[in-house]
Amino acid sequence: MKRFRILTALLVVVVFSGFVFALAENGSESLTKLLDGNKRFVSGSLAQKDLGDAKRKELVKGQKPFAIVLTCSDSRVAPELLFDQGLGEIFVVRVAGNVVDPITIGSIEYAAEHLNSPLLIVLGHEKCGAVAATLEAKGAPEGNIGAILRKIRPAANAAKKKGGTKDEILETAIKENVKNTSKDIIKKSAIIRHLVHEGKLKIVAGEYSLQTGNVEMIELAHAGNKPSAKTCPSHAGQHN
Numbered sequence: 001m002k003r004f005r006i007l008t009a010l011l012v013v014v015v016f017s018g019f020v021f022a023l024a025e026n027g028s029e030s031l032t033k034l035l036d037g038n039k040r041f042v043s044g045s046l047a048q049k050d051l052g053d054a055k056r057k058e059l060v061k062g063q064k065p066f067a068i069v070l071t072c073s074d075s076r077v078a079p080e081l082l083f084d085q086g087l088g089e090i091f092v093v094r095v096a097g098n099v100v101d102p103i104t105i106g107s108i109e110y111a112a113e114h115l116n117s118p119l120l121i122v123l124g125h126e127k128c129g130a131v132a133a134t135l136e137a138k139g140a141p142e143g144n145i146g147a148i149l150r151k152i153r154p155a156a157n158a159a160k161k162k163g164g165t166k167d168e169i170l171e172t173a174i175k176e177n178v179k180n181t182s183k184d185i186i187k188k189s190a191i192i193r194h195l196v197h198e199g200k201l202k203i204v205a206g207e208y209s210l211q212t213g214n215v216e217m218i219e220l221a222h223a224g225n226k227p228s229a230k231t232c233p234s235h236a237g238q239h240n
């Protein structure tokens, strides 16, 4: 009997460590899943989706999205379409200019911590109107739009400093803005830093092309997806 208990305990440990390992692998798997979906979208050979009554009823029990997508509200950048995903598959946070504040970071924390989504992709896009408006802004913008432009301004300033044609400056600003948003999330969320450090969440970034439909990855220097003494995200705030 005692031996049986020891064996059971050992089995639990083995299964549990396998589970943790599986979680650690999931971020990369989720990214492959998203990018495969994007390839289908670009080629026009979309996957068959179950949008029927049975699927809806099944999802009433709960959701387990395999990825979190933070992107712009732009009507041309619909994540479920461009990643060719169905109901219950991706947790989407959309805001003009794909910037973050406590509410959007809270939404990401909810999906990462409570729904166990192992991947976050911050997705900017070609010809983003919010970024273009920030580059062109003169004086105070009307209404609450200023709050968005203020978030994008550091990226716009960096792009102007780098220089180039008008289109090149916009393109640089779009990429810089995506990087800044990713940095912001890590800097302002202890929950996200912890999940990244534990290997439970992978953060990546990309840019969607309005013309081709393709999502191109943007390298993040700071995301700390492979924690080490140098890049530990728990200390990201110190070297950002």
Ligand SMILES: [Zn+2]
Pocket: 072, 073, 074, 096, 097, 098, 125, 127, 128, 129, 130, 131
């Ligand atoms: Zn946009």
